[in-house]
Amino acid sequence: MRSSFSTRLAEIDLLRFAAAASVLAFHFVEMKAWGDVRFEGLRKISTFGVYGVHLFFMISGFVILMSVWGRTAGEFAVSRIARLYPAYWLSVGVLGALSLTGLYGPALAPWEILANLTMVQQGLGIRDLGAVYWTLWAELRFYLLIGVLALVGVTYRRCVIFMAGWLVLALTATAAKSPLLEFLFMPWCAPYFIAGMALHLIHRAGSSAVPWAFVGVSWILAVVEAVTEGGARVREYHGAAAGPYLIAGVLTLVFVVMALAATGRLSRLRRLPSLVTLGALTYPLYLLHLPVGALVIGAAAPHLPKWAALAAATLAALLVAHLVSSRLEPPAMRALRSALTSSMVTIRQQDAAAREVAGTQPLGTPSKVRA
Template identity: 45%
Template sequence: MTSALTTTPATARRSRLRGLDGLRFLAAAVVVGYHYTGIDRDYWGRPPSAVFPTLNHVTRYGYLGVELFFVISGFVILMTAWGRPLPGFVASRVARLYPAYWVAVGLTVLLQLVWAGGRQLGWFDNAMNLTMVQEGFGIDSVQGAFWTLWVELKFYLLAALVLLVGFTPRRVLAFAILWPVLSQTFRLAGWTFLENLFIAEFAPYFGVGMLLFLIHREGGTLLRWLGVAVTGLLCVEQTVRHAPLATRGVGVEISPVACAVVVVAMIASVWLVADGPLRHLDWRWLSVVGALTYPLYLVHGQFGFAVIDTLHGRLGAYAVVALAVGLSLGIAVGLHYLVERRWHDRLRDGVLRLLGG
């Protein structure tokens, strides 16, 4: 999700894609809504479906915001990597991912010292979290939402392998279609290692995003749109198959039909802001909120849960949610302006020197 969350602020080249920044923030907002009012956690003292009997009918589907992030990531990773040498690609990703992440990990560890309801990890697990690859070693993340970062890192690795050969329209088309199809073959065959390595559960979302960028850059052809149809159908199949698991997570029924409709709508939304009627959106504030998406995603979980756990029953439920959102947004603003903007260029240049780029 993080390429969707962490793209460089809009340049002149992509100023007409400010709508993509807004879409990214919308995805983060629905994930926040899901975590605060949708998923069944103990922090409210009773199920969120009882605390928010009306709102929960919508926010219970907010986990699909992660899938939207992955579609956007597929689109954005090509936009940031096309025509760039591998060292430049690696340096740009490291510089965008790690500064805010390191500080978020540190702040979360400090929170765990004063809030008993947080994830109480040992010093080694906390230290391993600084690598961002802890999930690959079976180590818990300090914040639950960090699992998506491991998924994104594996996507970056696959994209880097294609970049080594060189991005061309034909290669991208082949990769974006064959990768999701092959990953599903591994899943059906029960080859767990390859299924995990090729990110079978989420490959279709990345693939359809890559195809939408290819159409954005090179134009639509029958084969490219057929690729969108194939990967889109795989996305629908994935979300329908996942619905029973999501039902257990939220404690109330998740409709497979509603999931399918949402997935189709979110794929369409990326096309709408890239090449459709909304492609000319050029409101600067969209890029401003888009820049806050990644830091908000990093901190909203444990910090928002701490507010809910501490204040529920003392204030009205919606007031508690507002305070949780306000705290998370406040920390996100600090991370962006005090960390990301100050350290991005320095870290990027340092990595480039290290790689000889």
């Protein structure tokens, strides 16, 4: 049955927040600011917070395909830039100031901090200022691929062809060990983006064998990659014998939860209050939790019980994220979106004028457009 798109999928907001919270838990428990303090019991659970990133990628595949449907490539670019950059620039400013003063973060030169403002610093061979910025580099490349799809127009059939082609190219990149293909088609995270896209097709048009096949193949690739290549850190914490099965179980849970959301099985969660608010603060929380946590834990750990210090750091990160998402981010997003939309209008007008002038020239006569 075709889903209604008039209702916001608030359960996706909840899943986004859960992904950010799991990453926060992993980072806060492992933080060097604790010194000799350890959370041995909690650590056995929080270590799986690294897979919150994988959930983020699946959600991104689902949401980005939904957002690009019916839009031009230019409209899609405007929406993504306006969504990503304001909070990101704020986080670079905060982390840059802390880095230059030696309070937190890698010791980067001022020009390296400036490069981080572009979000493409990895392409320039410059270190990330924030530990989570590497995921945004993957997101940008995913957006580039989706932008190519938007150029030809998004339809169900073209999405299927796009996902099949991406899957083949990602596998080819792995088999050929080609750095260029690996850069373009991201073999390790492609299964999560593709699974999210396939689940959106299921959400949009109902269950069908082909998109479910993409979900199944993506799950297999994700599990195999995680237990053979990407799961060493988790196996280290839980023992070589249990580790692979725990990793497979957590990744399976990620796929199952997203499938439940896509098929409407989690729709009852929309009754919960403040889910949209939780979704809004997710991105600032993801970007800023590390510096906030390091500063609060560094100050509180010597004076408070460890659980109280952990609670204080978590509360501080949530409050900062709420401030950014409710007060600072919305006006910045509106201003950037307005400026980009105005620029897109100018581009279209100039393009239309150039075509009109070209259409008035005799055949074979070069067209000229006044500056």
